[in-house]
Amino acid sequence: MPELKTLALFILTALAEILGCYLPWLWLREARSAWLLLPAALSLAAFAWLLTLHPSAAGRTYAAYGGVYIGVALLWLWAVDGIRPTLWDAVGGSVALAGMAIIMFAPRS
Numbered sequence: 597m598p599e600l601k602t603l604a605l606f607i608l609t610a611l612a613e614i615l616g617c618y619l620p621w622l623w624l625r626e627a628r629s630a631w632l633l634l635p636a637a638l639s640l641a642a643f644a645w646l647l648t649l650h651p652s653a654a655g656r657t658y659a660a661y662g663g664v665y666i667g668v669a670l671l672w673l674w675a676v677d678g679i680r681p682t683l684w685d686a687v688g689g690s691v692a693l694a695g696m697a698i699i700m701f702a703p704r705s
Contacts (some may be wrong), residue, residue: 663696
């Protein structure tokens, strides 16, 4: 069960980071309201705070988080951008998630 909690925390962390970066992207690239920068800043602050909740050492957490970020970003590509990931996107995301699992769940002495 701690594995599911860790994975859920990683997913929440990734969503906070992606949203915090996506909103300024909308402002800059899509000429949306500058007011989007306020929730973006709050989302990035939540992202930084969520990283501190992970139980592992910071470097290990950041390394493993990258794998989950890739997977969540591909789901974002599909759900928000409306672009279906390719087979190669799925293969790359799977490799990244496998790397995350090895880093986070390997036995430690």
